[in-house]
Amino acid sequence: MRYFRVTRGSDQRLVASDGETAYDLTSASGGPATVEELLASADEARQGLDESAEAYLDDAEECEFDDDDVVLPVEPPEVWASGVTYQISEEARQEESDKPDVYIDVYESERPEIFFKATPSRTVGPDEAVGIRADSTWDTPEPELGVVLFDGEMVGFTIGNDMSSRSIEGENPLYLPQAKVYDRCCSLGPCVVSLSEVDDPHDLEMTMQIHRDGEVAYEGTTNTSEMVRTCEELTSYLTRHNVVPRLTVLLTGTALVPEGDFTLREGDEIEIDIEGIGTLTNPVTTV
Known part of the structure; x- marks a missing residue:
């Protein structure tokens, strides 16, 4: 369902x-x-x-x-996210940072990167505007499979957009919270799909298009089979020694990163599709 x-x-x-x-x-x-x-x-x-x-x-x-x-299909008190879970994500982090070794270490380490992403006031739903920071010069969406947790257990899936300031994070990895957590930094939707509806969350086609002035400015496709972590593994690390709210969403990382110095602009529209779940569409605004 x-x-x-x-x-x-x-x-x-x-x-x-x-x-x-x-x-x-x-x-x-x-x-x-x-x-x-x-x-x-x-x-x-x-x-x-x-x-x-x-x-x-x-x-x-x-x-x-x-x-x-x-x-917005759910309003979790907390949204968390995972980083460097695909090789292309690790490569993109190295590209933006003057300190690339930290991303190589995470990609190859047993412990994944888990970070706090959003509260309800920072999360938007389908067709609501996602934000790019006015003090950032390089901004990209990050389309991700979202795991819906209840009492710390996986119960379903949704689509998430982990909006990111690559210029801020690139200055210093310690600026990650400012690059990731701000007004309208996260979108979820269009629905929650039950576990039984998804045969294998690690074999889902994911596509993203960015529309600008009536044209496709970016288009990419990947598959969740390219993840080097599993949803179960990421959930396990999130909930270790960490009591999360009864309803929580965990984003599982991205493999679709626009090439080079591509940056979002106000008025762009982001369209993310994940097989078996649906399509999440959001316009872009400056916050």
């Missing part, structure tokens, strides 16, 4: 789609209004996410919605 949060006038509803029919779970008696509520219900009943949703389907109204109705 895919789970969307959809606006209906002033209301927001939780909609489950099996690819053929969409069901307004919120319309069912006692139906959940958010993915987090559905996950809590599943946990209480010791069920999987889809199994819990199926309990509401007979009582839920069938519905239709379009892309304009879809909003």
